[in-house]
Amino acid sequence: MDVVSDAVNTIRAGRPHSARTHMTAPWGLRFPALPGAGFHVVLQGSCWLLPPEGGEPVALSSGDVVFVSHGAEIALASHPDSPLEVVTRDMDDAWGPVERDAAAGTTVLICGSYQLDSARLHPVLATLPPFIHLPKRVGHHDSLSAVVDLLGSELDRRRPGADAVIPTLLDAMLLYILRGWYADQAARTATGWAAALADPAVSTALQLIHREPARAWTVEQLGRHAGLSRAAFARRFAALVGQPPLAYLTWWRMTAAGHLLRQSDTPLRAIAEQTGYTSEFAFNRAFKREYGTTPGNYRRQRMTEASAIA
Known part of the structure; x- marks a missing residue:
């Protein structure tokens, strides 16, 4: 797995939602805050984005x-200056207000959201600005444009297989947005992370850490793979990523462990092995130091929270 894919996979929680809407001027839609991330695509026409906290309007x-x-x-x-109508969402992906008929001057939108668990957000996502305009x-x-075209077609006509195709296209769109x-x-x-992902040496080390988190990496080994001396590699990695290589390795191991505990019934011993710990005791100690609770308690708490939401 690469860094961006891993960052998304560890926080994905449930299927994304989306719908296609036709709006004829004058119109205004206010999308309330949500626990995940939102997206909006203009398929036809134009409109204005009114950012959070009174930022300057952006022409779309x-x-x-x-x-x-x-x-x-x-x-x-x-x-x-258009009056704004608050948008609500039903579970069947029908976004209100009710879709209107297409007409001259109509703006056609795809609006939706990703359900994400932001309890331990990877910096690739945590350091993003409040909104991104591409x-x-x-x-x-x-x-990205090709995925948007496919998504618009699927939402326009609900053909057989749409329930499987649409979430897949939405997941692909998220990755293309980040890319x-x-x-x-x-x-x-x-x-920052944009430079880290583009830097050949640091990017190589990040790929190795994400591909083999259980390996007993040393700074010298990572530096050798990156084509730099130990000292030069350590300085460059820390400058771009924001923490030393082995500190990032430990952070990622614990993040991956938390994801496995939330999303699977994998035994603790197996999770310890997958995240580079030689014993369940060592894993428990490291996990408690990072999360403030034991792996078993963490799993039970997250299962209880998930059941309450369901």
């Missing part, structure tokens, strides 16, 4: 994608 055109990283409240409207440009983010954002940022900045 056909093909533009907006990703609301941390589920903040935002609004979309035909004009920045405008459609020729030759730019072509893969596009980090590719854009890497061209603008020499620091």
Whole structure:
């Protein structure tokens, strides 16, 4: 697994929701805050994004994608001064207000949300801005545009297999959004996770850690694979990732362990082995130091929370 895929997989919680909506001016929709992340795609026409906390309105055109990283409240409207109607969502993916007939000047939107468990958010996601705007440009983010076109087609006509296809397309769209954002940022900045993912040496080390978290990595081994001396590699990794290589390795092991405890009934001994601990006792001690509770208690607490939500 690569870093971005792992970051998404460890916090995914349930299936995403989405719906296609036709709006004819004047209109305005306020999307309340949610525990996951939201997304909005303009399939046809144009509108305005009204960001959280009174930020400047952003003009959106056909093909533009907006990703609301941390589920903040935002609004979309035909004009920045349009009255706003609060959106509600039913479990059958029907977003209100009721879909309206297409007409000249209509704006067609795909709006939806991802259910994410943000209890231990990977910095690839935690450091994202409140919202991301990926405008459609020729030759730019072509893969994301292709997924958006497929998603619009599936939502427009619910054909056999749609219940399996749509969540898969939504998951792919999330990864393409993150890929596009980090590719854009890497061209603008020499620091942070955008630079870390683009840096050949640091990216190589991150891939190795995520591919083999149970391996007893040393800084010297990671540096050798990255093509740098131990000292040079340690400095570069810490500067871009924000923590030393072995500290990140431990953090990722514990994050992966928490995910396995939440999402599976894998025995504790097996989880310990998968995350690089030679004994269940050593794993329990490390886990309690990181989470403040034992793995068994953590699993029971998360199962209780999941049952209460269901």
